[in-house]
Structures are given as C-alpha cells and as structure tokens.
Amino acid sequence: MLMVSAQAGDEADYRLLLSELAPAVAAYLRSRFGHHDFVEDCVQEVLMAVHEARHTYQPRRLFRPWLFSIVRHKAIDALRQQRRRQTLLEREWREQVVTASFPGTTNHENTLSSGRMIASLDAPYRDAITLTKIVGLSSAEAAAELHISEGALKVRVHRGIGRLKKLLEADRL
Amino acid sequence: MTSRDDLIASLSSDLAPVKPVGRVELWAYGWLLASAFYVVAIIHLMGPVRPEAIAQLTSQMRFLGEMLIGATAIVLLALGAFRSSVPGLSYWGISGAGIALMSVWIGLFLVGLEWPALEPSMSGKRHYCVIETFLYAVPPVLLAFFILRRFYPLNTTRIAATVCLAAGMLPALYMQIACMYIPAHILKFHVVPGLAVAALGAGLALLATRRSRNSRNNP
Numbered sequence: 001m002l003m004v005s006a007q008a009g010d011e012a013d014y015r016l017l018l019s020e021l022a023p024a025v026a027a028y029l030r031s032r033f034g035h036h037d038f039v040e041d042c043v044q045e046v047l048m049a050v051h052e053a054r055h056t057y058q059p060r061r062l063f064r065p066w067l068f069s070i071v072r073h074k075a076i077d078a079l080r081q082q083r084r085r086q087t088l089l090e091r092e093w094r095e096q097v098v099t100a101s102f103p104g105t106t107n108h109e110n111t112l113s114s115g116r117m118i119a120s121l122d123a124p125y126r127d128a129i130t131l132t133k134i135v136g137l138s139s140a141e142a143a144a145e146l147h148i149s150e151g152a153l154k155v156r157v158h159r160g161i162g163r164l165k166k167l168l169e170a171d172r173l
Numbered sequence: 174m175t176s177r178d179d180l181i182a183s184l185s186s187d188l189a190p191v192k193p194v195g196r197v198e199l200w201a202y203g204w205l206l207a208s209a210f211y212v213v214a215i216i217h218l219m220g221p222v223r224p225e226a227i228a229q230l231t232s233q234m235r236f237l238g239e240m241l242i243g244a245t246a247i248v249l250l251a252l253g254a255f256r257s258s259v260p261g262l263s264y265w266g267i268s269g270a271g272i273a274l275m276s277v278w279i280g281l282f283l284v285g286l287e288w289p290a291l292e293p294s295m296s297g298k299r300h301y302c303v304i305e306t307f308l309y310a311v312p313p314v315l316l317a318f319f320i321l322r323r324f325y326p327l328n329t330t331r332i333a334a335t336v337c338l339a340a341g342m343l344p345a346l347y348m349q350i351a352c353m354y355i356p357a358h359i360l361k362f363h364v365v366p367g368l369a370v371a372a373l374g375a376g377l378a379l380l381a382t383r384r385s386r387n388s389r390n391n392p
Contacts, residue, residue: 009188009189011186014185014188018181018184022181044176044180055194058259061262073260073327
C-alpha cells in the first residue's frame, strides 16, 4: 500500500500515490461538475488536504472512503467559493461604477452610474462584459468561466458593447 | 512542469514520517472519562450534592431512566464527534442517535412539567447552578478541541457543536443529582446553559473557520 509507506516517510511511493490520485480525483470532479476551471484548483486543494491528513488514514480501513470524504468536502468548499464569487459579481453589477473604456465614447459616457445599463443587458452579454471589462479576465479565462468558446465570448462582448452604445445614445436623447 | 506537478514534488520532498492516529474511539472514551471525572469532582468540591439523590436513583425507575438516557446521549454525541473528525469514518448513525436521545432526554423534562419523575423539591438547591453548569463545561470543551486538533476535522462547525453539546450536557446531567429536582428549574438552569455551550462552541468554530479561510484566500 502506497499510503502506508508514505506514512513511513517513503518519498518515491508518496510521489507515485499523489501522481496517481490527481488524475483520478480530477476525473471524478469533472464527472460531477463538468469542465469548470475550479476543478484544477480543487484537485490541488485535495492533494494538500491528503498531505495534511495523511496521519489519519488507518491502514486496516479502506483507502477510498477516506480519500473521497476529503474530495467531497473540498468540492463543496470550491462550489461555495464559486457561489460567493458569483454573488460578488452580481453586487458589482449593481454597485460599481463602470470605468471600462469603450472605443469611441467619452469619459462621461464611460461612467454608467451603478452599472445600471450593464445590469439591464441580457445575461449572456452582461456576463461576458462583466468578466472581461470589469473583473479583468482575459478572453480565454472568461470563456472558460462561462463554458463557451473564446470566439463565442468575443462575439458576446462585441454585441454587448453594441447594445450598451445604443442604450447610451437613447439615454442622451 | 505544471503547477500540479510542482505541488506533488514539493509535498513529497523531505517527507516526514507520521504516526497513524490509531483508534479514535479510544480517544473519545478517554475524553469522556476524564471529563466525567472532572465534572463529578468539581461539583462535589464546590458544594454538597442532594442528599437523597443516590437513593432516588435506585428507587425511582423513571429518574434512573432519565439519567441513563442523558448519559447514553452524551456518549453517542462524543463518539460521533470524534469519529467525524477522521475522514472516511461513518458517524451519521451515531450522531443521529445521540441527538435523538438528547431530544428525548430534554423532552422528558418537558413532560415532567406536568408529570415529574420525582416529587419536585427544593432539596439540594445550589444558588449558582446556572453559572456552574456553564463554567464546568469549559475545561472539557478545551480538552476536546485540543484532542480533535490531532485529527483532521473536515466540518469543524458541526463537530464543535456536537462535542460542545456533549461537554455542556455533562455538568447538566450531573446537576440532576447535585441540584434540586424541579423540571422547570432543570430546563432553565441546567439544560439551557448546556445548549448555550454548544451554540458558543459552534459559533467560535465558525469564526475560526472563516478567519482561516480568509487568511488562506488573502495571504
């Protein structure tokens, strides 16, 4: 058993164990939650938890229940963090003054009080603009966050900005 | 090399051997024994116990039943809390049975408001039993936290609430013998402080969890 020799301090066995665990845990998480970008973070959290909890593994018990109770706990933690992040984003839509600069617009136009106009966009455009222009994610990161292709994200941002321009013009009239 | 590979390399380098924790149930029983001994000793040291209590235990079956149900609930709660601090050990059945028995125990005092197990009497009255119940639970709580830190408690708030409930109810249970028997008094001055210890423990654990999460997210 690799874990038993890891408890005894065998570095090579421990490295082998963690290397074998990581893809198995990643596959398990992907089968449960899809290809979220938090899966990799969660796998690394699990590896650290396995390291910190390795003294609690009892050799006469099965390894899988021990491991997967850690995995489940870390996955729930990651999901909670995701939800918290989402709530934060929604709050930003309502509270934050938009300072993103859009081509062809003046400073006055850039300041959309309380993100009211962005909040009024349809969800796909709102998400795309918030992630790229407010949160500051790259196109690839935002696309991964929204589970769409990078091309689709760019289209959404472009269309979202177009709609914002129309809203601004209507507001000025 | 990916960041995952880096992490695996750093975790496995200079790996220190660790001693497996052994049977967690033994720790639970050890904690229970030490805490029970301490609670009985301190209550006897701080004041006289109700003189007729031991005789009532042998002559009044319902009173004996109440004591046994309370004691069993505390044992199950402690066992469940200790088991749940080791990943992979089942604990829901034990903790669930402990909470159910604890509810029955408290329920018996509610029933006792109308039909008490013993003739209500002021005999054995302790003037500060509410404070005593609360304070005497503190050392068992601290000892439990100290022991549980050796393991790997995943859900710290739930574990803290459960072990604090067990610790809080230990003096509450012994006050059945040490203090006067009037169900309304027991509920107000023995049971409520025990529940308060559980709530306080859960609150502290929640705060500690949030602090450690914040410091991890904002190093």
